[in-house]
Amino acid sequence: MTYCVAMRLRAGLLFASDSRTNAGVDQIATFRKMNVFEQPGERLVTLLTAGNLATTQSVISLLRQRAGKEGRHLMNLTSMYDVAELVGRTLKEVVARDSEGNGQLNQGVDFGGNFIVGGQIKGEVPRIFHVYPQGNFIEATEDTPYLQIGESKYGKPIIDRVIDFDSSLAEATKCALISFDSTIRSNLSVGLPIDMLLYRTDSFAPAEPHRITKDDPYFTTISQGWGGGLKRVFEQLPDEDWFK
Amino acid sequence: MTYCVAMRLRAGLLFASDSRTNAGVDQIATFRKMNVFEQPGERLVTLLTAGNLATTQSVISLLRQRAGKEGRHLMNLTSMYDVAELVGRTLKEVVARDSEGNGQLNQGVDFGGNFIVGGQIKGEVPRIFHVYPQGNFIEATEDTPYLQIGESKYGKPIIDRVIDFDSSLAEATKCALISFDSTIRSNLSVGLPIDMLLYRTDSFAPAEPHRITKDDPYFTTISQGWGGGLKRVFEQLPDEDWFK
Numbered sequence: 482m483t484y485c486v487a488m489r490l491r492a493g494l495l496f497a498s499d500s501r502t503n504a505g506v507d508q509i510a511t512f513r514k515m516n517v518f519e520q521p522g523e524r525l526v527t528l529l530t531a532g533n534l535a536t537t538q539s540v541i542s543l544l545r546q547r548a549g550k551e552g553r554h555l556m557n558l559t560s561m562y563d564v565a566e567l568v569g570r571t572l573k574e575v576v577a578r579d580s581e582g583n584g585q586l587n588q589g590v591d592f593g594g595n596f597i598v599g600g601q602i603k604g605e606v607p608r609i610f611h612v613y614p615q616g617n618f619i620e621a622t623e624d625t626p627y628l629q630i631g632e633s634k635y636g637k638p639i640i641d642r643v644i645d646f647d648s649s650l651a652e653a654t655k656c657a658l659i660s661f662d663s664t665i666r667s668n669l670s671v672g673l674p675i676d677m678l679l680y681r682t683d684s685f686a687p688a689e690p691h692r693i694t695k696d697d698p699y700f701t702t703i704s705q706g707w708g709g710g711l712k713r714v715f716e717q718l719p720d721e722d723w724f725k
Numbered sequence: 726m727t728y729c730v731a732m733r734l735r736a737g738l739l740f741a742s743d744s745r746t747n748a749g750v751d752q753i754a755t756f757r758k759m760n761v762f763e764q765p766g767e768r769l770v771t772l773l774t775a776g777n778l779a780t781t782q783s784v785i786s787l788l789r790q791r792a793g794k795e796g797r798h799l800m801n802l803t804s805m806y807d808v809a810e811l812v813g814r815t816l817k818e819v820v821a822r823d824s825e826g827n828g829q830l831n832q833g834v835d836f837g838g839n840f841i842v843g844g845q846i847k848g849e850v851p852r853i854f855h856v857y858p859q860g861n862f863i864e865a866t867e868d869t870p871y872l873q874i875g876e877s878k879y880g881k882p883i884i885d886r887v888i889d890f891d892s893s894l895a896e897a898t899k900c901a902l903i904s905f906d907s908t909i910r911s912n913l914s915v916g917l918p919i920d921m922l923l924y925r926t927d928s929f930a931p932a933e934p935h936r937i938t939k940d941d942p943y944f945t946t947i948s949q950g951w952g953g954g955l956k957r958v959f960e961q962l963p964d965e966d967w968f969k
């Protein structure tokens with residue numbers, strides 16, 4: 482499984498992904514699920530991936546292989562909407578290619594993948610999209626300024642409670658780490674390290690992803706502080722004895 | 726959808742269930758998902774249900790109709806293990822009956838149901854089981870003293886963090902309400918009122934379920950106190966500016 486989240490705030494963008502892949506609990510590996518296409522000063526495009534690893538790797542490889550060549554590609558499209566559409570189309574191309582002509586061999590195999598596609602292209606505001614396995618996609622708005630793919634439920638309540646469009650990037654960082662911490666505790670198939678990328682609106686600065694391992698001092702502070710804080714809040718809430 | 730949880734602690738048992746059923750978001754109704762079979766002084770058996778409402782209602786009706794008649798039934802079995810087995814068998818009977826002979830009409834219909842079956846029968850300790858759609862079942866142990874059915878993920882992290890076998894029934898009550906509050910906020914298909922039943926080990930007292938509506942003062946206290954407490958903990962955790 483996988484857990485990825487992206488937030489689109491007034492201040493900028495946050496992308497975060499775990500890096501565990503598994504085919505059964507005894508076949509676990511670490512793969513980066515964050516892919517950055519950038520031209521500092523002009524565009525930043527980030528893709529987070531979930532689902533069939535063969536499919537998502539192929540989509541990224543094709544997008545990278547075609548970038549800079551002739552035709553429409555990730556480095557010359559003029560809107561993030563067109564980028565999301567291209568990712569969706571490439572996803573459909575890969576699934577069609579890989580699932581074709583296998584007959585019975587395909588039985589039970591899910592070739593699908595989900596992508597979060599986000600970034601900023603000069604002339605536009607920052608935008609984030611969720612591209613579905615069918616190749617269609619939705620965009621996050623100010624009302625719901627975040628998107629998740631993969632194992633999203635455990636880490637959703639905290640985002641719903643504390644994040645809105647006017648949250649700062651520091652708050653977003655803190656919230657994303659708590660969201661990952663809750664997910665990692667509850668689901669073995671989501672694991673460290675976490676890749677995190679922060680982008681300030683209109684900066685077009687070179688991307689500097691952080692890789693957060695289990696020894697990361699800030700992650701440790703947040704994880705322990707959150708766990709301890711929750712227990713304190715829990716203990717301070719009053720009891721009600723319904724036996725009386 | 727549905728959310729039900731049961732806890733088996735040294736001090737006793739807790740059962741809680743929401744009461745929303747839906748077939749699409751425009752067909753929502755309130756149904757009690759908690760069913761109690763009891764003979765004070767001798768046995769308490771509680772069933773929580775999730776899944777196909779036609780199936781789960783039929784299982785409960787058959788169990789009730791047969792109780793007190795000849796043969797093995799919920800009121801004369803001598804162990805909770807046998808009760809779980811009977812519930813599983815009755816579930817298979819109903820699914821086989823309802824899905825039989827429909828041909829194409831069955832396409833896409835999930836006849837399955839999940840049950841939490843718990844209680845205490847004189848001569849045994851309290852026990853809780855999860856009966857799967859296939860009729861087989863697992864029992865909660867001291868290591869993992871709770872079971873969930875239905876929309877379980879949103880409300881799982883708080884239980885994992887604060888409940889163990891030695892938690893008090895008051896702590897279990899508080900935790901269950903927080904777990905429901907998180908689930909109800911995140912999933913429209915889980916709704917109030919909550920039915921809750923507390924049982925003290927070896928009491929064999931008459932069951933007195935509480936129905937918790939949106940105006941319940943204790944639920945309001947917990948819901949607001951928890952939400953406010955989480956925000957305070959979040960604000961007090963330090964920021965890290967990874968832009969520096």
